[in-house]
Amino acid sequence: MSVALTTNRVEVERHAGDSMMECVNCGAQQSPRHPVIRANGAARPFDLYRCGGCGLIQQFPRYSAGELAALYGAAYYVFDESEEDRWARAVQQYVIHLLPHETKSPKRLLDVGCALGHVAALAQRRGWRVTGIDISANAVSRATVDFGIDARAGALHQHVNTLPPFDVILLGDVIEHLPQPVAFLQSVRSLLAPGGVVCIDTPNFASRWRKIGRSNWIALNRYHINLFEPETIRDCLARAGFGNVAVRSYTNHRYETWASRPEVQALIAWLPGGLQWRVQKLLSRYNGFGRWSGLRRVKPHTLDEARARVTDFAHYRLDGIPKLTRDNLAVTARVHG
């Protein structure tokens, strides 16, 4: 699920009857009273609450199974993102999540939420034996046809009994979509070979931009039913039997500058018209800054170009970056013991 999301036309009704919230991580029962983030019309028709037990942020009331199925219908994916934007993002995700594990042997990778297969294709070109899974049959068929990925349609639990063990399992923009994250991580754990590692990429609710932007934060949408912070992703992984958890954070290269931030744009929209134009012009002068700005200036257009750019950015690994205030969490964990 690593492509941008659309606000599709699926209308989802709220559950009228539920009054108690049972935490999907720690199981604590609570009556939700004070939302951390309030509902925002059709874009996000649910309040977000913090669990009093473990701190996990979750939507309430929750979607029913039928509503979730409708939410991930044919309208889910946006296919109009440019190819070079997809490759640039794939390079960034590869460098952050997979490059540190290239020394593994054998290199068996499961990419859960592989979408159109750009990260999977890049990994395959760099020597990984790759299997992909995605909820969208449409996306899976494109990953197979375009890049020759062994990709399967559906949810992980539908395939868990027929998949071989893997050395690395990548969950890119996946876990925040799932109604039962702990059970899902247990399935992931069962698929890891001895010494295997899970790599998780998910929005960071502790992000500085979330605190500044509040309800305008970029990662708030109806699909993100649970939102994690460094402490809660650790807790969730521990409950699923993982150990050796390392948490880091980074920002999607597209959103490194002020001009690109929807939180900033929402503030600018309040200014008088003439001033808006001046502020935009001022901000546009700072577009070339940021750790990954080279990826915005010269985007890869093909798989071969993307492969070459991985080498250019190889030193941009997150090792030794202590800040946990950026938009995305980059988490690794291993099987305990």
Ligand SMILES: [Zn+2]
């Ligand atoms: Zn909880």
